[in-house]
Amino acid sequence: xxELVQGDITEQRADxxxxxxxxxxxxxxxxxGAIHRRGGPAILAACRELRASRYVKGLPVGxxxxxxxxxxxxxxxxxxxxxVYSQTEDRSDxxxxxYLRSLMLAEDLGAKSLAFPAISTGLFGWPVADSxxxxxxxxxxxxxxxxxxxxxxxxxxxxxxxxxxxxxDHRVTDAExxxxxxxxxxxxxxxxxxxxxxxxxxxxxxxxxEAVENMFRHLFxxxxxxxxxxxxxxxxxxxxxxxxxxxxxxxxxxxxREDYWNGGGTGVLEGRIRDxxxxxxxxxxxxxxxxxxxxxxxxxxxxxxxL
Ligand code: AR6
Numbered sequence: 414x415x416e417l418v419q420g421d422i423t424e425q426r427a428d429x430x431x432x433x434x435x436x437x438x439x440x441x442x443x444x445x446g447a448i449h450r451r452g453g454p455a456i457l458a459a460c461r462e463l464r465a466s467r468y469v470k471g472l473p474v475g476x477x478x479x480x481x482x483x484x485x486x487x488x489x490x491x492x493x494x495x496x497v498y499s500q501t502e503d504r505s506d507x508x509x510x511x512y513l514r515s516l517m518l519a520e521d522l523g524a525k526s527l528a529f530p531a532i533s534t535g536l537f538g539w540p541v542a543d544s545x546x547x548x549x550x551x552x553x554x555x556x557x558x559x560x561x562x563x564x565x566x567x568x569x570x571x572x573x574x575x576x577x578x579x580x581x582d583h584r585v586t587d588a589e590x591x592x593x594x595x596x597x598x599x600x601x602x603x604x605x606x607x608x609x610x611x612x613x614x615x616x617x618x619x620x621x622x623e624a625v626e627n628m629f630r631h632l633f634x635x636x637x638x639x640x641x642x643x644x645x646x647x648x649x650x651x652x653x654x655x656x657x658x659x660x661x662x663x664x665x666x667x668x669x670r671e672d673y674w675n676g677g678g679t680g681v682l683e684g685r686i687r688d689x690x691x692x693x694x695x696x697x698x699x700x701x702x703x704x705x706x707x708x709x710x711x712x713x714x715x716x717x718x719x720l
Contacts, residue, residue, distance in 0.1 A: 452483035495533030
């Protein structure tokens with residue numbers, strides 16, 4: 414769970430500082446203006462380069478990209494473009510995606526700590542209380558391996574965040590699981606399914622196998638081992654082919670917690686492989702990813718997957 418502080422984002426000592434950028438990746442007001450002012454011209458130069466190469470049309474809303482942090486007390490700035498608040502359209506998925514994409518990118522960079530401002534709550538008009546609710550829910554559902562600091566500019570915004578954190582119960586809904594999945598980038602899905610494809614039946618004899626460990630590492634990074642409850646139904650046999658994508662994630666979480674997390678030996682992983690439910694859960698995920706991100710779940714040309 415994140416740490417809450419009141420302060421100026423540009424003064425945070427963290428591996429990553431997140432910027433509330435605009436699609437053009439140009440300097441602006443608010444956090445963005447402060448970051449470019451304090452960070453110096455190196456950040457804008459890196460942004461221009463990105464505009465000339467990867468993001469000719471600009472950085473899409475909900476995505477994140479990293480640059481140098483220039484003179485800031487951080488190693489990287491991650492730029493993310495929040496959605497403009499709308500009273501008529503629910504853009505929460507995009508706001509959550511800004512946070513998730515930034516977190517996943519920070520992990521990929523090897524960062525250990527990250528500081529977020531309250532994305533979209535300034536010029537883009539998102540009500541702070543609602544952003545606090547969404548961010549609290551997200552941080553209690555997705556599993557991240559980073560120290561996360563939420564930096565609020567004013568005492569009243571800090572209070573709203575404190576209230577939201579206190580009010581968050583930790584029962585993650587199916588819709589929230591799907592929201593996390595939707596923000597997972599294609600490279601993580603590909604790595605996961607490739608890892609699953611490399612598992613042979615010999616690997617399944619014991620869970621100490623390197624290939625199985627590797628797959629779990631990728632499940633963890635997806636981050637498919639979410640902080641969710643798992644239904645009691647998974648304790649008993651259940652028609653695995655009828656799993657929804659959220660149930661597939663709950664099942665994987667269950668296997669992780671019951672067996673892998675405990676160092677193995679409980680037989681849950683082996684049992685779920687033999688009764689077909691882990692392969693079915695991965696199959697459900699694959700189909701879901703194939704539908705929502707065509708190409709991301711592509712299987713190797715000749716590999717016949719065991720899982
Ligand atoms: N440190 C921490 N928080 C700050 C700081 C700071 N130095 N300055 C402002 N805030 P905003 P947005 C708070 O406007 O809504 C930019 O011009 C602020 O009180 O930075 O995502 C870009 O170029 C508010 O709660 O971001 C974009 O065009 C929060 O940070 C657009 O504005 C976010 O305010 C992005 O708008």
